[in-house]
Amino acid sequence: MKKFNTLMLFILLAFNLEAQVNGGLEKIIVETYYISDANDATQNSVGGVLPIGSKTYRIYADMKPGYKFQAAYGIPGHELKIATTTLFFNNEDRGDITPNFTKNQARNNTVMLDSWLSVGAACQSQFGVLKTQDDNVATNVNLDGVLQNNDPLAGIPITERDGYLPGAPTEVTLVGIDVPAAMLNNQNDGTNGPVFSTINGSWAALGGSASYNPDSNQVLIAQITTDGDLSFELNLQIAYENIIGIDTFNVVENYVAVNPSPTEFSIPSLIYPVANDTTTLSSTTTISICNNELPYLWNGNSYSQAGTFSVTLTGTGGVDSIATLILTVNLPTASSTPLTICNNDLPYFWNGQNLTTAGTFTAALTNVAGCDSIATLILSTADTLTSLTNLNLCPGQLPFNWNGNTYTSAGTYSIGLTSTNGCDSIASLNLTLIDTLTSSVFDTVLTTALPYIWNGNNYNASGTYTVTLNSAFGCDSIVTLFLTVTNPVSISSVASALVNTYPNPSDNIISIDLVNAIGNSNFITLYDMRGIVILEQPFQPNTNGYLHETLDINSLPAGMYMLRISSNGQSYSKQVIKR
Known part of the structure; x- marks a missing residue:
């Protein structure tokens, strides 16, 4: 038994010696x-005056796995x-020596930037990482619109990754x-500054404080905000459990x-800034890649989207080196x-x-960023346009100018033009000359009004007469006169009979009332203005010489017509209008 105990003691001492040679504290990280x-x-009315340019530092103990x-x-x-060369910033809303606020309270004013001491927590029920x-x-998400700055010297913006992860950190x-920490x-x-120090005190985690991630094993031990230059000298105690047989x-x-x-x-990083290296190393790399080059590998990390990313590396003497990647991802263009x-x-x-x-x-091309570019062409073709214009002219309207050309005779003509879309256009003109225009005039006069003068001519008897005139356009115009000459007769004759036509103008039916009509050879005739008979129908008055007839003109085109009533060689004419 004595030999066994001696052997166990030797093994324990050897293990402790190995631990001392290598050590479990790898470095102090200042983020x-x-x-x-x-x-x-702008939040000075609630959280206290936060000087512009203040930096918030998080201090981590980076240990080997298994240590607490x-x-x-x-x-x-x-x-x-x-210490700081100015003062520490304390949030006056929820500030305390330790992070005793909740994550919801951290959304208000500048609570997230309070200065405090910790053994792993960033607030209640949240590890700081x-x-x-x-x-x-x-x-x-800050409720007051502050803490939005994305200064690249601070690495990843806290609006993207706030360094809070849920868990049960040690109190x-x-x-x-208590007295020195009151600042x-x-x-x-x-x-509230400029130096917090002690030679007879500590902040501790009873039983030891493990980290959120046992593999990286980094424990947040303080957060300090100041607009001055930060410095510290730290003394730390860490431990691990060594199990040998049944003994721990x-x-x-x-x-x-x-x-x-x-x-x-x-280790050098227990002093900040580290001796002979008073600056935090930083570098910024700007990379532009195409979408099909994702994921992008940088400093051991894989990135699948554009953004600004930072990693904390170890510089000379244990000082942080913050490397920032500004990654732009160019999408294919179209x-x-x-x-x-x-x-x-x-x-x-x-x-x-x-084509x-x-x-x-x-077509698959490459854009100015060197990425794929898909170009699409929607191609339409326009055919030659054609048009036809039919035109009737009188000879007096010649010569006729059309599309810059002069024409002196009838015919079909074509010219080549350019349409609005810039393509060929064939325009055709079908030119017709009209030689003669015709019109008719109906009139009835008594013998006592003779001679009848019309267009410079004297007429003394009933008949159909024509004259040839020239229109304003130089075309022949043939006008026909239908002249009726009647003698004055007694009241029993048709010429002096009482004739009434109505309505006039009319849309469809014209009624005719005739008094004192005589004989059996009685006709109602309707002429158009060219003297062509449109309608003709006989009529028979009653024994009292009274007549009532109707004419259906519904199917006739609108215009002026001449109505003639004839009885036993005598006639009565009157113009009627179809609407």
Whole structure:
């Protein structure tokens, strides 16, 4: 048994020696979480005055898998110190020494930028993680329109990845630092800085605080906002459980910023800025790729969409190096061109293709960004247009000018023009000359009114007479006169009979009333203005010499007509109008 115990002790000592040689604390990560702008200063009535250009830093302990963060401490000979050249910013709405607000409360004013101490939490029930480790789910949306700045020096904007992930982080236990840590409470009265330090206190995680991701094993231990230059010297205690057989040993490692003893560790990044390297390294890479080149691999990460991405690398001496990628993804472009050409312009050459018919054609090209470009041509062809104009003219209207040409005789003529779409157009003119125009005149006179003078001629008897005139356009005009000469007769004759026609004008029916009609040879005749008989019907008055007849003119075209009533060689004429 004694030999067994001795062997176990030897194994334990050997394991502790290995742990001390290598150490579980890999580095301290300082993440630039946010850089404020003028818009953020508008919330001074609620959250306190946030100076423009303030930087919010998150400080992480980056440990090997299996380790737990136990405490950040100060003891005599190893002062813990966080300082700024100005003051720390404390949110006056929900600010506290530790992040005791909820994620919903973090949406108000500048609560997310409060300065505090932690052992893993960013607020209640939320782990604080590097923005590059955020899952981009349920990102906080500020309710007051602030915290929108996307300064590339701060890496990924917190409007895209806020560094909050749900879980059950360990609560902070303050040991002996209530008074110095009060400068991180919710006041901005000049007591909020410039140095927080202790040589006899700590903030701790009882039982140890694991990280959200055991593989990366990074624990958020503080968030500091200031418009000055940040510096710190940290002393940390971490531990892991070593199980040997049935026994569990808690192996503790202490890390100090300066003057480590043989049982203590020290790494350069416990001091910020790291000696001989006072600047945070940063680089920005701008890449433009085509959509079909996704996913894009950069610094071990795969990106499937455009955006601004940042990774935190380790620079010289453990100082953060923030690499930013501005990735632009160019999509394939497409264009559509409608085009109409004349039929005689075929074949049409377009993007290396000879097109011989109308249709829709595509060509795969490369755009100015070097990506695919699909061009579409909607090609239409226009045929030769034709038109025909029929025109009647009198000889006196010659010569006739048409489309810039002069014509002196009847005929069919064609000329070639250009239509509005730029194609050939054949226009034809069918020119006809009209020699003679005709018209008729009806009139009745008594013998006592003779001679009857018409168009310069004297007429003394009933008859049909014609004259040839010239119209205003130079065409012959033949006018026919239907003249009736009657003698004065007694009241019993037709000429002096009482005749009434109505309605006049009429749309369809004309009624005729005749008194004192005599004899048996009685006719009602309707002529058009050319003297052509349109209607003729006999009539027979009653024994009293009274007649009532109707004429149906419904089917006749509108115009003026001459109505003649004849009885025993005597007649009566009257103009009627069809509407």
